[in-house]
Amino acid sequence: MSDAIHIIGGGMAGVEAAWAAAQAGVPAVIHEMRPKTGTFAHKTGDLAEMVCSNSFRSDDHEQNAVGLLHWEMRAAGSLVMQMAARHRLPAGGALAVDREAFSQSVTQAVRQHPLISVVEEEISALPANGRWIVATGPLTSGPLAESIRQATGAESLAFFDAIAPIVHADTIDMNVAWLQSRYDKGETEEERTAYINCPMTRDQYEAFIDALLAAEKTEFHEGETAGYFDGCLPVEVMAERGRETLRFGPMKPVGLTNAHQPDVKPYAVVQLRRDNALGTLYNIVGFQTKMKYGAQTAVFRGIPGLENASFARLGGIHRNTFINSPTLLDGQMRLKAGPHLRFAGQITGVEGYVESASMGMLAGRLAAAELKGEVLPHVPPTTAVGALLSHITGGADARTFQPMNVNFGLFPPLPEARSGRRGRADRYRGYTERAKADWTAWLAGGLAQAAE
CATH class of the missing domain: 2.40.30.260 (Elongation Factor Tu (Ef-tu); domain 3)
Structure with a gap:
């Protein structure tokens, strides 16, 4: 399918990328190596399988950066957030889910979407043409990791996860x-x-x-x-x-x-x-x-x-494997050495389920717009999604780049008048109020442009 976006990996980032592209009217193909080729951590062949915790962390969208990211993803029509709400478990202020029911429902929704297809195969080398999103996550297979190393001319960084x-x-x-x-x-x-x-x-x-x-x-x-x-x-x-x-x-x-x-x-x-x-x-x-x-x-x-x-x-x-994104990716999440390739999810150096999913969602939107000959407005760095994007595409120091959760330290400081508020709670509320307004405006501008 030459007019489709191809996605390597069916984790959180991969399914969000496919969902975002399909919702924009662009066909998407997910290439997932499981269950034919397994990993140490995965137990099923379901998409968006949760291999570590069953929690998406805090759901407080007024005082917590990850809660704000939840809010932004919901506003953008995130599949992960929809299914998390459907299979939510009591967890105080956290968003925890029944992990098996969650991944099964995500898999069903993806497979039933008329514009998304899933191919169970391992992609062992970066494709030379087409439009691709690499969302293989931290457990990228050895052959593909070697292909990425050769394409980037740099050693993939790695850390260990438990x-x-x-x-x-x-x-x-x-x-x-x-x-x-x-x-x-x-x-x-x-x-x-x-x-x-x-x-x-x-x-x-x-x-x-x-x-x-x-x-x-x-x-x-x-x-x-x-x-x-x-x-x-x-x-x-x-x-x-x-x-x-x-x-x-x-x-x-x-x-x-x-x-x-x-x-x-x-x-x-x-x-x-x-x-x-x-x-x-x-x-x-x-x-x-x-x-x-x-x-x-x-x-x-x-x-x-x-x-x-x-x-x-x-x-x-x-x-776990991740790339040195600040040196390798441009502001559209494209590989500088091969702009037909976008990277999304944990392999880019964001850490956490929702951070990975949000970067997949954004990559899917960007790729869909590009295929349709459109350019989405720049994502405001004052938003949770924009702060993560800015961090991995140049905001972080490439010499010391390590995986990062979303946090208010990634956000531009508030204007002097607002940063003068007393107390951390007021400051965080200022971040979230600004982010919600800017994200809402970005979605409206992006959607309006896509509809033209």
Whole structure:
């Protein structure tokens, strides 16, 4: 299909790219190697499979940059956000989903769209012509990664990512653990009790840290160096940075009251978040790990309430690949050395499900406009989508470029009159108000131009 946009990869970025192109009236073809060729982390052949957390993080669109990104994606007709809403699980102020139902519904929607087709095949080399979006994510296959390296003339950068274990809910001792969201956050009782909490005394915490530090870990292959993305550090690596690190991170006890001993303040708390709609599976929040399987079982069963835990999935570690986008991509997300190729998603150096999906959505819009002989207005850097785009296409220092979540530090400062507001809450509200106005105007301008 010469008049179609071809997309390599059917993850979050790939499906959003295809959806955005199709909604603009342009045919899209997704080339997905699964299930014929699998990866370490994926378990199914579904599109947009969630391999790490089942959370899209905070949904607060007034005080949180990722929540603002949710808002912008919804306003733009994001498929990922539509299906996330359909399969949402109670998670306090976070947007968590039933991961299997979510990916299945995304797959069904994509396959049913008359302008989208899915081809199950591995693309092992960058195509020489046509219009392509490379959205292979951090688990880009070896042959394609080598092709990208040859095309860019630069080594692909890499870091290591880890996934957290999932526990069968009926094996958690609720005589020890209790249900509560931090600070009782949520509008309904279900949301206010969205997490299972396992308390620790100081002695239990110290013993747990000792076990983490002593546990047998996965070794890297010769020549590999362990560069981690700070937003997804293995739990044992956090422990190595200081014995109190976890207690001020994923195991912080603040905002929680032990229902069994309300007068006793836990020294630390392990939280588990619901992982499916049935409430039969819970993942251990922030407990990504590179421990070997036997060590994981022993260490995690040392957590009060998890002594008899049965694991639906143990954690693991895998190599992630991303390119040095600030040097390789232009402002339209095109490869400077081959403008018929766009890159989108985590391979560009954005980190997180929604960040990846948003860059796929934007790449699809840009590619569709280009195919139709149109040019979309420049995306305002004052928006969450625009801030990410600016970061990966020149805003970041190429010498120290590392994967980045969306955050208000990527946004241009507010005008002096507004930045003078007192307090972080007012400043963040100023960012979001400006972003919403600018994003709404950009969508209206872009849609109006596309309709002409």
